[in-house]
Amino acid sequence: xxxxxxxxxxxxxxxxxxxxVRREVLAALPEQEEAKSPLLFVPGFGHGAWAxxxxxxxxxxxxxxxxxxxxxxxxxDSEPAPxxxxxxxxxxxxxxxxxxxxxxxxxxxxxxxxxxxHAMSRYPARAAVLVAPVLGGWGTFGAALRRxxxxxxxxxxxxxxxxxxxxxxxxxxPDADARRHVAxxxxxxxxxxxxxxxxxxxxxxxxxxxxxxxGSPDDRVLPATALTRAARRYASAPLLFPGxxxxxxLDARWREPxxxxxxxxxxxPAPTPG
Amino acid sequence: xxxxxxxxxxxxxxxxxxxxxxxxxxxxxxxxCVIGAGASGLTAVKNLREAGFGVDCYERETGVGGAWNWRHxxxxxxxxxxxxxxRPFTQFPDFPMPDDWPDYPHHSQLLSYFERxxxxxxxxxxxxxxxxxxxxxxxxxxxxxxxxxxxxxxxPERTSRYAAVVLANGHNWSPKLPRYEGLAExxxxxxxxxxxxxxxxxxxxxxxxxxxxxxGCDIAVEAAQQASHCWHSTRRGYWYAPKYVxxxxxxxxxxxxxxxxxxxxxxxxxxxxxxxLTVGDLxxxxxxxxxxxxxxxxxxxxxxxxxxVGHGEITxxxxxxxxxxxxxxxxxxxxxxxxxxxxATGYLPRFEFLHGRVLGDEDGSGRPRLWLNAFTAGHxxxxxxxxxxxDSGIFTISHWxxxxxxxLLTLRIARPERVAAFxxxxxxxxxxxxxxxxxxxxxxxxxxxxxxxxRALQRALHExxxxx
Numbered sequence: 001x002x003x004x005x006x007x008x009x010x011x012x013x014x015x016x017x018x019x020x021v022r023r024e025v026l027a028a029l030p031e032q033e034e035a036k037s038p039l040l041f042v043p044g045f046g047h048g049a050w051a052x053x054x055x056x057x058x059x060x061x062x063x064x065x066x067x068x069x070x071x072x073x074x075x076x077d078s079e080p081a082p083x084x085x086x087x088x089x090x091x092x093x094x095x096x097x098x099x100x101x102x103x104x105x106x107x108x109x110x111x112x113x114x115x116x117x118h119a120m121s122r123y124p125a126r127a128a129v130l131v132a133p134v135l136g137g138w139g140t141f142g143a144a145l146r147r148x149x150x151x152x153x154x155x156x157x158x159x160x161x162x163x164x165x166x167x168x169x170x171x172x173x174p175d176a177d178a179r180r181h182v183a184x185x186x187x188x189x190x191x192x193x194x195x196x197x198x199x200x201x202x203x204x205x206x207x208x209x210x211x212x213x214x215g216s217p218d219d220r221v222l223p224a225t226a227l228t229r230a231a232r233r234y235a236s237a238p239l240l241f242p243g244x245x246x247x248x249x250l251d252a253r254w255r256e257p258x259x260x261x262x263x264x265x266x267x268x269p270a271p272t273p274g
Numbered sequence: 275x276x277x278x279x280x281x282x283x284x285x286x287x288x289x290x291x292x293x294x295x296x297x298x299x300x301x302x303x304x305x306x307c308v309i310g311a312g313a314s315g316l317t318a319v320k321n322l323r324e325a326g327f328g329v330d331c332y333e334r335e336t337g338v339g340g341a342w343n344w345r346h347x348x349x350x351x352x353x354x355x356x357x358x359x360x361r362p363f364t365q366f367p368d369f370p371m372p373d374d375w376p377d378y379p380h381h382s383q384l385l386s387y388f389e390r391x392x393x394x395x396x397x398x399x400x401x402x403x404x405x406x407x408x409x410x411x412x413x414x415x416x417x418x419x420x421x422x423x424x425x426x427x428x429x430p431e432r433t434s435r436y437a438a439v440v441l442a443n444g445h446n447w448s449p450k451l452p453r454y455e456g457l458a459e460x461x462x463x464x465x466x467x468x469x470x471x472x473x474x475x476x477x478x479x480x481x482x483x484x485x486x487x488x489x490g491c492d493i494a495v496e497a498a499q500q501a502s503h504c505w506h507s508t509r510r511g512y513w514y515a516p517k518y519v520x521x522x523x524x525x526x527x528x529x530x531x532x533x534x535x536x537x538x539x540x541x542x543x544x545x546x547x548x549x550x551l552t553v554g555d556l557x558x559x560x561x562x563x564x565x566x567x568x569x570x571x572x573x574x575x576x577x578x579x580x581x582x583v584g585h586g587e588i589t590x591x592x593x594x595x596x597x598x599x600x601x602x603x604x605x606x607x608x609x610x611x612x613x614x615x616x617x618a619t620g621y622l623p624r625f626e627f628l629h630g631r632v633l634g635d636e637d638g639s640g641r642p643r644l645w646l647n648a649f650t651a652g653h654x655x656x657x658x659x660x661x662x663x664x665d666s667g668i669f670t671i672s673h674w675x676x677x678x679x680x681x682l683l684t685l686r687i688a689r690p691e692r693v694a695a696f697x698x699x700x701x702x703x704x705x706x707x708x709x710x711x712x713x714x715x716x717x718x719x720x721x722x723x724x725x726x727x728x729r730a731l732q733r734a735l736h737e738x739x740x741x742x
Contacts (some may be wrong), residue, residue, distance in 0.1 A: 005739065008674050008732035009725065010367070011533035015526045017362040020373035022519055091373070098369050124324060124368050124395075208323045235529050271326070 003028040007203055017190045024077035025096055027068045028061035035125045037265065038100045039251075040068035042093055042119075044110020044134065045161060045188035045196075048076020051109070051181070051247065055254045063262050068104075070096045072115065075186050084189035086118060093119040102126075105265060106209075109249065110134045110221070111188070113230075117202040124207025127269055129261050132222050132246050133230045134217040136196040143223045151205050160187030167220040169245040172252035181250050210269035212249075214239035214257055221246040235272070299419060299433045305330055306683070307420050307436040309627075311401045312340015313388060314660030314672035316443035319364060321673065323439070325680035330434070331397075334425045338398070339388045341446045342381055344471075348447040350489070350621065353472050354496060358488050358575045360523035363724070365666035366391065367674070377523045392683045396556040410439055410628045418653045438655035438683055440676065445623035445661060445720075452484075452619050456597035458614070467618040475614075476500040477555070482602060482612035484594060486512050490618030491576040498587035498617075499620055505591045505610055506579075511562035516577040519548055524575060525666060531724050538710060541565045559583045561590045563567040569710045572721055573665050589733075590664060623661060623720070632656070634704060639720050645703035646731055648675045652699050655683070666711070666724035674731050696738060706730075 024154055041052040041058055046093040052069035060067035072089045081088065085227040093115055099102045103126040110114030113133030120128055144152045144161075151162035163185065205211075209266035210270075213231035217224045217240050231238040241257050243247060248257045304327065308318045311333035319329050335346040341672060344351045357364055357378045364379075365371040369391055375383060390407065392398050402422070409421040421433045449466040457464070458660035465475075467489045473496045481501040486508040519527050531541050545568045557563050560562045561583065582588045592605040601609045622640060633650050634643030644650055647662050657679040660672040686693050708730055709723035 005736055006732070008367075008735065009728050011529050011725070014362045014528035015533050017526070018373065089369075094370050095373055098394070099372065100394070102396065122368060123369075 005204070005220070006206075012058060013114040014089075018088050021073045021081060021092070023073065023079070023092055023096060024049050024071040025068055026050075026057060026070075026206070027066070027146065028053075028057040029066050030064045031066070034064040036065045038066040038102055038104045039102065039160070039265075040093070040097050040104045040106050041067070042106060042108040042112035043069065043071065043075065044108075044112040045193065046075070046114070046163065046185040047110070047247075048078075048184070048186065050076055050184060050255070054181075054250055055250045056241040056258045059255065059258050062264060065262060065265070066100075068096065068100065072188075073252055074189055081123050082189055083191060085191045086115065087194045089115045089192060090122060092252045094123040098124070103225050106257055107127065107131065107261065108133065108210055110246065111136070111196055114196060117205075119204035120209060121203035122206070125205075125209040127210045127212070128205070129212045129214070130230060130234075131220055131248055131257065131261075132227070133213060134196070135226075135230050135233075136199065137226075138197060141197055143226070144221065147220055148254065156191055158190045162187075162220075163195055163221065163246070167245065168247040169251050170243055170253075172243075173245070173250070174252075177250075182257065183249070186243075205272075207269040208273075210272055211236065212261065212264050213237075214241065214260065215249065216241045216244040216246070218243055219246045276306055283580055289588055297431070297433060297654075300482065301435045302328075302330065302437075304328060304437045306435070306438045306440065306441045307332070307418065309407050309420075309441060310442040310444060311335075311338045312402075312442065312444050312617075312660075313338065313342065313395075313669045314390060314444070315440070316392055316397055317401050317669065317673045318440045318442050318659050318676040318679070319397050320391070321676040321680045322683075323395070323397070323400065325684050326681065327449050327680065330436070331401040332405045332407050332420075332422055333401050333403050336403045337389075337402065338392045339385045340444050342384045342388060344381065344385065348468075350446045350468050352467075352470050352489075352492070353380045356493060357381075357384070358573075359525050359667040363525055363529075364669060365667050369394065375741055378517060379585075405563075407443075407627045410441075410632075411509075412632060412653060418655065422640065426735075435709055438657075440657050440659050440679065441625060441628070441661075441735045442659045442672070443625065443654050445498075445663075446621045447574075448622050448624045449617075450550075450620045450622045451617060454594060455596050456599075460597040460602075463614045465614070465616055467616055468617055468621070471619075472499045478502050479613045480611065481505070482507060482591075482594075482610065482615045483618060484615065485618035485620065486574060487572065487620055488574055488576065489620075490616075491579045493616055493618055493710045494588055495576065495578045495582055498582035498585075501614075504582075504588045505589050506583075506606070507591045507594055508562070508564075511556070511564040512571065512574055513564050513568045514553060514556070514580050515545075515550060515573055516547065516552055517575050519552060529725070534544060538569065538709050542569060551579050552654070556580065556583075559590065562592070569665070570722070572663060572718075588704050597655045620720060633658070643704045645700040645718055646675070646678075646727075646734060647722065648709075649680070649696075649700045651701045651704055654686070654700075660729065661677060664724045664727065665722075671722075671724065671727060671731075674728065674735070678731060678735050678738070681735065685738065692738060699737070701733070 048071040049069035057067045105127045106116045106125045107129040107265045110132040111134045113130040137236040155161040165182045211234035215227040227238050244251045306327045308331040360377045404425050406425045411419045418436045418439045425432045449468045450486050476497045477500045480503040481497040482505045484507045493504040594605045601611045659675045708727040
């Protein structure tokens with residue numbers, strides 16, 4: 001867990017509240033209300049709510065979980081926001097989470113996991129799931145630079161971070177699908193991209209949510225060491241899905257990770273000791 | 275997240291150990307009792323639940339929301355009540371209000387916010403509605419006997435024993451009525467602002483509004499729109515701050531300066547200067563010159579009052595000296611003839627179910643002696659939540675007070691030495707104040723500056739958690 005302490009005085013957040021925007025929220029609800037905690041899926045940079053609408057939303061609803069996915073500002077069908085910061089993204093997540101009927105489970109993918117980590121200090125999530133979490137730092141940057149220099153270098157100069165389909169998907173996914181997904185990718189705000197490297201680390205989570213970390217050892221965006229480190233931060237070991245790409249929710253074997261997440265939630269994980 | 279102490283409703287258990295005046299006392303184990311399900315009570319329930327405690331909350335009304343639940347007779351809100359502090363200062367720090375709400379939401383939005391908070395965190399199952407607390411008595415082992423009955427005094431009393439108690443019964447329900455000579459002979463209508471609900475009550479009448487709190491100013495503005503004449507009587511000159519300055523909610527501008535750590539004197543100077551540019555010199559309207567600097571009384575945020583004074587719809591007058599049968603004599607000897615007098619003279623905190631001594635109020639003055647306005651010496655399992663009059667939103671403060679109390683209760687078992695250190699801190703800090711010097715009034719003792727207060731609370735939280 002982060003060593004930083006709880007911050008009570010948040011003068012800048014009070015004095016300069018985030019600008020409200022129109023946000024895209026997609027939902028899939030179970031046919032029968034089963035009193036299960038709602039899930040809120042938070043896509044990573046470049047992705048929108050569509051990435052979860054493809055398979056995971058429907059599957060979660062089939063298993064009785066009310067499932068929601070949002071597009072961070074500037075992504076998907078949410079309002080454009082070229083100047084968005086990590087704080088603005090965090091605001092988007094806490095706004096949607098607080099608008100749900102009951103305490104939500106936050107599921108963040110990629111850099112969306114970093115946003116979820118921030119949101120956990122501003123909203124007491126029922127639980128949190130970090131999928132292939134890109135929590136930032138220079139190590140991640142180095143890995144991206146080695147594996148995809150052409151897509152990463154422009155990001156240093158304020159361009160968009162471009163991910164290619166070999167990074168995101170395994171070879172099992174049909175090429176047509178992979179191309180279709182990659183064509184939908186957008187880009188995150190310039191400042192948010194930088195903050196992923198240089199920004200403040202998340203404050204401690206409120207409400208002691210249990211945290212599950214999962215990913216693939218063959219992820220070509222997130223090095224396996226970074227995955228382990230992310231899990232250790234939340235005092236656990238990552239759940240591994242070998243052979244999958246970074247986008248676990250879109251890859252050919254998308255069913256395995258989501259089933260693992262829902263099984264974990266069905267076991268009603270205990271809050272972290274406080 | 276269930277807890278082993280979650281025993282459901284505390285039926286009086288005949289096998290329960292101790293008894294009190296021959297009545298059985300049901301032992302609720304580690305459960306914590308929260309009195310009141312208003313904003314402060316709800317956040318106490320939520321934060322104690324989050325820390326793993328079982329909670330019984332008693333609420334005398336039939337719904338959550340406390341002061342903001344306009345449906346019951348003790349609610350001080352009136353039709354046009356809007357927030358004084360803007361949204362970011364008002365919301366709970368971990369449950370944001372929708373960002374498409376206005377900067378200053380209406381009171382009905384506030385109630386819906388609390389109802390959503392209660393549903394979101396599933397709090398209602400811990401609340402006993404329609405139940406009032408009659409007595410709270412300390413017993414051995416820092417535990418508490420809480421005696422309750424149905425609201426209105428129906429049904430039998432019953433007593434339950436709790437591990438800790440949170441007092442969140444609010445401080446805006448017991449009207450404070452000043453005494454005036456001749457008030458009994460006055461033939462006109464007299465009411466306290468607590469019974470003011472609708473501007474129709476003012477329509478076509480000659481109205482005198484007494485008091486320049488935020489409520490008094492709101493009612494004066496409504497009287498200006500509805501009544502045939504409006505006098506507004508104030509004890510002294512005040513700073514009437516507009517709700518917007520420099521194109522932004524005024525408190526957000528103010529906290530920009532706080533965030534930049536601009537010293538108080540400089541902020542006061544900037545504030546005076548901004549007011550001079552926007553509101554202007556008030557004495558030209560006949561308003562008295564303020565006898566204090568800004569930040570030295572509870573801030574009044576009202577953009578409309580000065581506007582209506584400028585349009586001649588409000589006549590500012592000095593303090594009321596005495597009442598005659600048809601007229602009111604003012605401090606300067608003038609006489610006016612209102613048909614309706616509205617006393618917007620505020621409310622007093624009351625803890626009638628608790629002996630004053632417990633809260634350090636030895637002489638019965640009604641002023642508890644507390645540290646952080648929440649903790650009392652010698653009773654480590656008692657906390658008062660929400661007994662603050664901040665220059666900003668109150669719910670943020672209630673939230674952190676109850677977080678601190680929940681952490682304290684958690685550490686009682688694991689780290690008793692830390693709790694002992696905290697108790698020493700409480701004793702040393704009783705009666706500590708968290709604001710610039712404020713003008714004396716019956717409420718000034720719990721006036722706090724939100725930044726000073728929350729910094730002190732943050733320090734206390736960090737001290738408690740250190741090297742954990």
